[in-house]
Amino acid sequence: MRAVAVTVAAEAAAHVRARRRELFGSDPTVEVGAVRTKSTITDPVTIADTESEDLIRRRLTQLRPGDGFLGEEGGGDAATGEFRVRWVVDPVDGTVNFLYGIPAFAVSVAAQIDGLSVAGAVVDVTTGDTYSAAAGRGATLTTADGTVTTLRCTSVTDVRLALVATGFSYDADRRAHQGRLVAELLPRVRDIRRIGAAALDLCMVAAGRLDAHYEHGLNPWDWAAGALVAAEAGASLRLPAGFGADGELAVAAAPGIADEFLTLLTEIGADAPITSRRR
Template sequence: MRDSVTNPGGGALVDELLDLALEAAERAGELLRDGRPEDLAVAATKSSPIDVVTEMDLAAERLITGFLGEHRPADGFLGEEGASTAGTSGVRWVIDPLDGTVNYLYALPTWAVSVAAEIDGETVVGVVAVPMRGETFRAVRGGGAYVNDRALRHRPAPPLEQALVSTGFNYVQSVRDHQARVAARLIPRLRDIRRGGSAAVDLCDVAAGRLDGFYERGLNPWDLAAGALIAREAGALTGGRPGRPASGELAVAASPGVFEPLSALLEEFGAWHDGRG
């Protein structure tokens, strides 16, 4: 275990959770970066034939849950590839062992390991490791956000028409079609739209001032938990439909000043709708 990271926002338990999250994400990132086979194959599909799981997703989740379970056997787990236990300690780990699986499958660099810790249902620690960038993002509730050893702050808010915003697309074709129509209506109102392929990385890029905003429908708790905390601790705003928290219906993160006008357009254009019915 590495030396404890200075954490102005937490006590001994949060320090322990942060150290464990950092170590677990680093180990999984090294496995994924160094162990990727040249003939990497799809192990299974989820919602559609393009929503894939590789053998490495499964191996990374086993590594993370095994490591955390060894150190904290009473904790619960929620993981993208099936880890789900209630635990008895009040702590639950929310894990995406490989966010950006399709990028990883194609040897594109934008993928990440996301590890968050909740205490009594509230996210208190978030770590997103992006191995191909050599970056590890981290945050604790009330303690700020960092990438490696550099403090993060959101980008100063431009007028909406000068904002660079990222999004993602669902794997179900009818939902993708609707999302593309929303994006087509948004593009004339923004500087431009990006599609990186990893929600966790997009949220961290909002925190780092590399994006003015991000939105997506259809995200799961493991997509959001760590990255959303990092974005908030860097001063960005996060939420869902107006007045609601981020959820699978809609997740939005943006610099203050961009968040409200972007959210208003997303509501007007029906970005929260799945395009069916």
């Protein structure tokens, strides 16, 4: 299943990379009909998202007939029931970055059994780097030139020295709350990054490029592959039980600061779900 995830995610990433050149070229404007919005006016989905998901679903049907499917754009099958294995897919994680040409967007593909990720891959579309993992078998980074590196989290032991990533909701109420939490957290860690693609954030924790990541309101497709990569690289995890609308907290942290970081999040009030007043 890890090999399938790598193959399918790489194929979709190649498609997304080519589509961005076709849609944009050197012009930041996009063809009419190439972009629409989802939950709010600031939450976009592009034709590349839907095409990528369609490609992934077709390939998984060929390679893993009989498995279930859950995609960000098209939904899919139930988590349990007739499907022993369910594939959880984010066809373009970091769509806003994709639109603006910021080189931080990825394709995420994971296989889950009973809601737990057992294999997955995250492909950085811009670089071609592939992060992958299988449960109990470690995590690796394979660069575009074929160099393979085993991933391990940093050895940081003091949360004051932690470089922390986070993300923000498209909902204005939630975003305001998240901003207040950042203001509380920032003086108590090394610094904060907002990269804009949760799957890549989680993989960067695995690669030691970040010490921790936390975010409210992630959906399964946001973390299914990246969280497995982080866990197999040694990270401590706290994952949501449901979907993004529940506003639950997701955390991945290097093992040397995990307990201290969770305590800090509790102290600033970040351990509770953040839901929209408009729900």
